[in-house]
Amino acid sequence: MTTPVSRTTGGAASSSPRGDYTIQRNDTLSKLAQRFGVSVEQLLDANPHITNKDVIRAGDRLVVPRAQAQQPATTTTTTTTTTTQGWRPQGPAARPGTGTRPAAGEEQSSPTVQAQTPRPAGSDGLDGVRSGNQVLSKGAQGPFVAEAQQLLVKNGHPLAPYGADGDFGGVTETAVKTFQRQNGLPESGRIDQATLVKLEAGAAQSVKYPEYDKLFADGVLRTTIGIGYDEGGWQKPEIKKMVEGLAAQGYESVDVSTMSDAEIRTRLGVDPATVDRESAYFVKTFQHNGKDVRAVTRLITPDTPNAKQKFAEATANDEVVLYGGHGRYGSGPDFDDKHSAAGNFRIGDPYESGKVTLGQNDLSRTSMTKDYQLMFFRGCTTNLYLDDLRGKARGKNAENLDVIATNTVLYWDDTANDILAVTGGLTSGQSIDELKSQLNANNVFNKPGEMHDKFTFDGFQQNAVQSHR
DSSP: OOOOOTTTTTOOOOOOOOOSEOOOOOOHHHHHHHHEEEOOOHHHHHOOOOOOOTTOTOOOOEEOOOOOOOOOSSSSOOEEEOOOOOOOOOOOGOOOOOOOOTTTTTTOOOEEEEESSSSSTTOOOOOOOOOOOOEEEEEESHHHHHHHHHHHHHTOOOHHHHHHTTTHHHHHHHHHHHHHHHTTTOOOOSOOHHHHHHHHHHHHHHHOOOOOOHHTTTTTEEEEEEEEEOOSSSSSHHHHHHHHHHHHOOOOOOOEEEEEHHHHHTTTTTTTOOOOSSSEEEEEEEETTTEEEEEEEEEOOOSSSSSHHHHHHHHHHHHHEESSSSSSTTTTBBBSOOOOSSSBBBOSOOSTSSSSSSOSGGGGGGGSSSSSSEEEEESTTGGGHHHHHTTTTTTTTTTTTTEEESSOOOOOOGGHHHHHHHHHHHHHHHHHHHHHHHHHHHTTTOTTOOOOOOOOEEEEESHHHHHOO
């Protein structure tokens, strides 16, 4: 889902209590109490809506009271675990039930770092690891963990499905061990000085790009943008922003409904039989490595006739597919009301039943091109699509499908901005790091516990290191 909240108003439509953690499947209060360093009784006191400590619901928000800070050890032991006030990510995959933002000013639990001296954990970020005074290990949390995770991603370890979420969990530990094994280091699963040196050296040599040569091979870049449906009408201003944004990027609106086949060949440079005459089209010409490329972009909205079917066709055939809207609890893009199955392009199963009406799985029935494609799913926690995109999309793999997905709750008022960041980034030859930086910059909410890296770039690490300007 994408939460219908305007950053200017700050309001969120939700009857669920506000909190700083989203309950996941298989969570229990006792596990969460242990994780956050509080008692079950403290959790119950902070969450009066929980009337039975043995029954909690995945997707609900949980208020976590601030844990009492542990005092640093005063013995001569060379390794001390300390706890301070710090930063907490929104949890694994951050599967939201309501999409309410964390309350401003809430205290957050702190990162835990093993250090050689009893000082506040993470007080100097990765500099402490670089100097050999600190080690990052499982259980550490904070923006410096996200920074280390980004280095892992750049070295070919995507940390799916969570990405660089600032939480050093089992996925990160496994990736660290794999990286250490590949680089002849002891497989401790911890990021020490030697491991960090190797990570940073590898990242410096691993600037990755979309497969531009493949995208532009025939001189035409075919893109479909889909804007989904929101019950409160939040898609309408985003559609307007999208059209205005494409014009600002140099796109010209063309009315294909009245064009002859000859005009379509001339203006769009494509086979008229592949043009959807019921959709809006935008065209511009840009240069790639000194050669002209024509960008032909189609816009599908809930008002487009047979929007779901057209989006399915785009998913099967177009080089670039960009979707902005509700993620529908991990089930897939949706172009009509959540209680209707007619507009859902179903990718997988929702993580919570009863929230959205669905039909059969559409992805598994879609015969997709074996040519290279790039897709962006801009909604809440669309990283939940990745397993299905990798497992059910026929003919697709990490070599011919790159996916940009989200790791957390996002908000409607940045939908067009994020999609435009990708359209502009692709036609200007941006690297993955540049695209990610712009997307993250568009989605800064200035909230306690905010996830640092909100986007997962999956499959790109298979791409060749190359430059395109």
